[in-house]
Amino acid sequence: MKLLRVGLLWALSAFLTGALAQAPTPPPPDVTPAKAAKLIRKQQVVVLDVRTPEEYAASHLAGARNVNFKAADFAQQVATLDTTKTYLLYCASGNRSSKAAVVLRQQGVRKVVNAGALKDLQAAKPRLRVE
Template sequence: MNKQNLTYIAIFFVLLIAVLIFASQLQGRPSGPESPAGFETVTVEEAKKMIEKEEVFVLDVRTPDEFNESHIKGATLIPVTNSGGSNLSPDQLLGARINEVPKNQKILVYCRTGYRSTSASQMLVAAGYSDVYNMQGGITAWTGAGYPVVS
């Protein structure tokens, strides 16, 4: 091969690597303000601003023991599942109590790390809620950022 062909091949591979890196960074990100599931994932910084500046219903979907240990001030507890040894009856979980969540407000959902709140956010969207925000990283990220909790 001559020098010019090697240059073209090198440029091709550099462009290919750049495209692959760009594509991997976009994977899993929403294409607009809402995710494909119909809710928006927000950082703890964004969540804190929502709580401070807007009227938002803060929904904690962890277990009662986790909630009693610490929670965000003003949060309402409605567990989404039985986890961590909790044995709540089905009528005490979000699926049965979803009508307790106001439809005329923004809903900020959080759990310990973000897994259960994602499920809860999907449930809310499926039930017709439109302004649903899932706090990425849960209360673990919240306290990690130094934000206050009620103990």
């Protein structure tokens, strides 16, 4: 009987371990445009624009680094990021930045926030400088 209990506990443990290992990475928190502006102004984050290079060239937040989410090597690019820093991501609507944030987390970056859409950040109070 004791052997049966041990076997059942082992099987349950193995099942839970496998289930947890396959659990999807949750998206990081979204921040309001005002909170994003505050983090950027205080230089507490590295700003990543995850739009295409063409979108980035048209306009972007001052100091933002372009890392194209649609690029085939996006995961490899973010794998080179410093995992001790905090990253603030934005895109055109908030959709790509949300998905990109999950990839960053999967690559070991734990401090990630999604700032959403560039247009919302441009309208933030206080205003962020756009280049």
